Amino acid sequence: MKLDGKRLSALFPAAVVAEEAQPALLLDELYPEERAQIARAVDKRRAEYATVRVLARKAIRRLGVAAAPIVNGEDRSPAWPEGVVGSITHTKGYCGVVAAKSSDVRSLGADVEGAEAAREEIWKHICTETEHAWITGLAEDDRGQVVKRIFSAKEAFYKAQYPLTRQYLGFHDVEMQLDLDGGHFEVQLQRDSGEFATGARFEGRVVVGDGLVISALTIE
Structure with a gap:
């Protein structure tokens, strides 16, 4: 199974970018506030959390937006940078992210x-x-x-x-x-x-x- 984002992006409008990967324990690529959110989590949860954050930043950079921490709010939903909308999803062996500028679409949902x-x-x-x-x-x-x-x-x-x-x-x-x-x-x-x-x-x-x-x- 090739994870290059093309299959996911094909389901969305052209203004939407997508990234896919298998989950990996990419803790060194997280911001301190992101690492703090999963400090007590099991490795599976930490790998999924870390991977979707790394993918999200790749997607955001493709939109021409500066990378930033993406932490979960009190409602556990991710807080995207100003001017960006997105959606994250993961299941066994798979992580995916879609993102777009809020000037192009109002909201995205991927599962x-x-x-x-x-x-x-x-x-x-x-x-x-x-x-x-x-x-x-x-x-x-x-x-x-x-x-x-x-x-x-x-x-x-x-x-x-x-x-x-x-x-x-x-x-x-x-x-x-x-x-x-x-x-x-x-x-x-x-x-x-x-x-x-x-x-x-x-x-x-x-x-x-x-x-x-x-x-x-x-x-x-």
Whole structure:
């Protein structure tokens, strides 16, 4: 699996840059305030945290913005430099970052998950009644993997909307339609969230390959 950012960036507008890598314990490349945030973390968490910060700075430099610490706020979301929006994601063996100038896009959401099927006992936690009814109409062998795509797509939307609304949403607070062949999805809010009213719709992309589900959503 080649990690050059191209697969991730292909899911976003041209103004968005992407970086990918396998997690590594790059502690020497962190700012002191970043190292302090993971001082008591296990090595897996430290490697993921460090790698996405290194990737984020590479992306930011590509935008022509000076590198800076990217620490988590009290809500655990990363604080991007002034004039930059971005999203980070990581799963087993993978870290990814997307970033753009805030003058080009309002917010970004990226999510990557392992492509293994979601366990049936959690389907109703992830899916609304309408989504669950649709899932049960699919071929039995496909259902768990489609639920995983729904999970990832919703996560990408949550990440994109949060910097604009500062609202936490549950899995049933949005409902989505998924184009399994074309890799597109549409999310519809089932409740108000900040500036976005019930019924607001957002479009994104979700693809599967190399054992990963990758979802992307841009709010422009």
